[in-house]
Amino acid sequence: MSKLFKKTLLLIIILFMIIAFTIAISTGWNLYNDLLQEYKSKGTAIAKSVASSSIETLLNRDASTIQAMIDRFLEISGVSYIFVVDANGDIISHTFIPTIPDEISKIKNDKPRDTYVKEIVFEGLGTFIDITSPILEGIAGYVHVGMDKNNIMAQMKSAMIRQLILISLIFIFSITIAYILVNKVSQPLNALTDYAKKLTLHDFSSPVDIKSDDEIGLLANTMKSMATDLHEVFDRYEQAINDAIVELQNTLAYLTAVIDNMADGLLVTDTDGVITHVNPALSYMFNMRESDFIGRNCRSIFGDNFAEVVEKSRMNADQIFTTEIELAHKRIGKAVATGIHKETIQSDDKGIGAVILIRDITSEKEVDRMKTDFISTVSHELRTPLTSVRGFTEIIKKRLEEDIFPNVTNDNKRVLKSISRIRDNINIILSESERLTALINDVLDISKLEAGRIDWKLENVRPADAIEQAIIATSALFEQKKLLLIKDIEENLPEIICDKDRIIQVIINLLSNAVKFTDTGSVTCKAKKLDNSILVSVSDTGIGISETEKDHVFEKFRQAGDTLTDKPTGTGLGLSICKQIIEHYGGKIWVESELGKGSTFYFTLPLKNINDVSNINKMEYNYTEKE
Amino acid sequence: MKRILIVDDDPIIRNLLEQILEPFEEKNVEILTAENGLVALDIIREKQPELIFLDVMMPKMNGFEVCQKIKSEPPEKIPYIVILTAKGQEADREKAKASGADFYITKPFNINDLLNKVSEILQIKLD
Numbered sequence A: 001m002s003k004l005f006k007k008t009l010l011l012i013i014i015l016f017m018i019i020a021f022t023i024a025i026s027t028g029w030n031l032y033n034d035l036l037q038e039y040k041s042k043g044t045a046i047a048k049s050v051a052s053s054s055i056e057t058l059l060n061r062d063a064s065t066i067q068a069m070i071d072r073f074l075e076i077s078g079v080s081y082i083f084v085v086d087a088n089g090d091i092i093s094h095t096f097i098p099t100i101p102d103e104i105s106k107i108k109n110d111k112p113r114d115t116y117v118k119e120i121v122f123e124g125l126g127t128f129i130d131i132t133s134p135i136l137e138g139i140a141g142y143v144h145v146g147m148d149k150n151n152i153m154a155q156m157k158s159a160m161i162r163q164l165i166l167i168s169l170i171f172i173f174s175i176t177i178a179y180i181l182v183n184k185v186s187q188p189l190n191a192l193t194d195y196a197k198k199l200t201l202h203d204f205s206s207p208v209d210i211k212s213d214d215e216i217g218l219l220a221n222t223m224k225s226m227a228t229d230l231h232e233v234f235d236r237y238e239q240a241i242n243d244a245i246v247e248l249q250n251t252l253a254y255l256t257a258v259i260d261n262m263a264d265g266l267l268v269t270d271t272d273g274v275i276t277h278v279n280p281a282l283s284y285m286f287n288m289r290e291s292d293f294i295g296r297n298c299r300s301i302f303g304d305n306f307a308e309v310v311e312k313s314r315m316n317a318d319q320i321f322t323t324e325i326e327l328a329h330k331r332i333g334k335a336v337a338t339g340i341h342k343e344t345i346q347s348d349d350k351g352i353g354a355v356i357l358i359r360d361i362t363s364e365k366e367v368d369r370m371k372t373d374f375i376s377t378v379s380h381e382l383r384t385p386l387t388s389v390r391g392f393t394e395i396i397k398k399r400l401e402e403d404i405f406p407n408v409t410n411d412n413k414r415v416l417k418s419i420s421r422i423r424d425n426i427n428i429i430l431s432e433s434e435r436l437t438a439l440i441n442d443v444l445d446i447s448k449l450e451a452g453r454i455d456w457k458l459e460n461v462r463p464a465d466a467i468e469q470a471i472i473a474t475s476a477l478f479e480q481k482k483l484l485l486i487k488d489i490e491e492n493l494p495e496i497i498c499d500k501d502r503i504i505q506v507i508i509n510l511l512s513n514a515v516k517f518t519d520t521g522s523v524t525c526k527a528k529k530l531d532n533s534i535l536v537s538v539s540d541t542g543i544g545i546s547e548t549e550k551d552h553v554f555e556k557f558r559q560a561g562d563t564l565t566d567k568p569t570g571t572g573l574g575l576s577i578c579k580q581i582i583e584h585y586g587g588k589i590w591v592e593s594e595l596g597k598g599s600t601f602y603f604t605l606p607l608k609n610i611n612d613v614s615n616i617n618k619m620e621y622n623y624t625e626k627e
Numbered sequence B: 001m002k003r004i005l006i007v008d009d010d011p012i013i014r015n016l017l018e019q020i021l022e023p024f025e026e027k028n029v030e031i032l033t034a035e036n037g038l039v040a041l042d043i044i045r046e047k048q049p050e051l052i053f054l055d056v057m058m059p060k061m062n063g064f065e066v067c068q069k070i071k072s073e074p075p076e077k078i079p080y081i082v083i084l085t086a087k088g089q090e091a092d093r094e095k096a097k098a099s100g101a102d103f104y105i106t107k108p109f110n111i112n113d114l115l116n117k118v119s120e121i122l123q124i125k126l127d
């Protein structure tokens, strides 16, 4: 039974009870009044007829006739008693059996002038309606007729009960019919409700059997087609979700495998520097268990320096920070930290964490150290014999010039020719040993630059001073080739922060190249300020460089022209060294040239280069300084 | 009589320097040689040279150590110390300065430059 029906039923029952009782009570009341009226008139009629027919008998004092008369009246329903009193109040005859009740004495002396009705209660017998009628206006006495009021009550009660029973029967009957009717209407609704309930639980396969073609049937059909659609959509989504989950799991498994199999240690921290992820390589490097890392702040495990680097990397998107870190078993690691930033990078983006890769660089450092040692050793081993060769050659030259040649007799042509040859040869040995020295210096510079073993001094350098010093250093070359040097240096150039010796080295290289590859004409050195940098150029009127060679002159050991036929003029390292130096400071170096007309080499140095030197360079710089 | 001490483990370099400095022998300068730091320290104590040429890479005791030793236990006559090095690294120049050397020459060197430097230190003019 539906809830709604139950509620309505309860209400109806209550209402019904109220109505039923009201009707019963009013019916009872009406019946009571009617009966009372009937009894009274009946009693009055009896009393009057007794009174009228008793006059003579009373006057005759014929009690037995009266007795017979009243006994007859007693048979009328409702009549309980009749008694007759004379004018003195003495009871002449009565119908009381076995005795006259005491209460009668109270009323037997009533002397109304007309018929009088009054209620009287007999103890143990109930209430009676006493009707008093005077006989001959009281001169002959009075007749009292008692009507039983209890009878009225009993009749009333039974009438009421009958009515209640009847109404109840009708009610039950109508309720049953109503229930059957309601049920018939609500049964398909209930079925539909059940169906809807199942749908909400995603049970799309359960059947619903409503075939009526009223609104409910329509609704049922609509719901059915909706369910099929939903079923399809759900199926599709479920499939899609399952596919996505599988794909995600595969990707995750793949990524985890990649991370877990990395040779480098991986460490991930959150915004507070708390470690959220490590890979097995990292645990191995520090000889700790994974659980020893997770949830702890990296500062407490790796120290302040490391934590600072991690924090810096998190705060600066697009920048990489490195530091060295001690690993277990006396090994050394290099940590590279990068901030984790969401795709939408805002300027105030603080990053949601940092990823740190740690590589064991113990052997690299060892190799590095060996490389440095090797460079020093080779340098030493090459320079020492070179020193002897050059030194002794100079001594021989001196001794020959000072002691031997002046004392040789000049007349022998052969001897003179020999002397001239010896002179030439010794000069060749000297210049060749000089070339060898230059080569060794260049090779050393290059290998030091490449190994990051250069101590870059940071000082304020006035570009004009650096150029001036380079010009002084190359003045001898200009004199030798009788070339003109033109200077065009802007006044009040701002200072740059860099290593002065290195910048001079670059300018010397460019100037000596210009002289080397120019036979006639001039060399011009210019310097001016651009927006954020200083531009220096060295141009000559020499042989120039072809388009194809232009791209290669900055490479190591690269020389323009055919090295087989053209006599090599150097080692081909000069420009490569220049390039490395300029690029270290974030500047650029390039050449513009026309074959046969001359070349111009340009380089720029950024003005705020101290800030722009990349962080990695800075770290390495620090690191070399520490050694 | 002035004295110059040449400290180098390489006999050829010792020989070379001896020959380069020959012109000073005529000016009454004694040329002394030592093949390692320990011998050098003995000679310094005994002969009190004015000028010392000190090689860096030597067995037993390197040039810087010898230099430090001289500076920490100075002899009566404080010598002028010239470090000779083939290393040619900037760091060496700093180390030379730190160990108390007065001058620094990289190998290979120019003979005339060397001779000029010596006559400046010893205040002896060559003709």
Ligand SMILES: Nc1ncnc2c1ncn2[C@@H]1O[C@H](COP(=O)(O)OP(=O)(O)OP(=O)(O)O)[C@@H](O)[C@H]1O
Pocket: A442, A509, A513, A514, A515, A516, A517, A540, A542, A543, A544, A545, A553, A554, A558, A559, A560, A561, A569, A570, A571, A572, A573, A574, A575, A576, A599
């Ligand atoms: N001003 C110039 N005019 C023409 N060619 C030039 C000029 N400067 C450089 N080159 C070409 O570029 C090549 C590379 O120059 P680089 O300075 O690197 O080497 P190098 O001068 O030959 O030797 P070194 O190492 O002694 O400087 C030169 O050999 C030359 O062919």
Ligand SMILES: [Mg+2]
Pocket: A509, A512, A513, A570, A574, A575
């Ligand atoms: Mg060059």
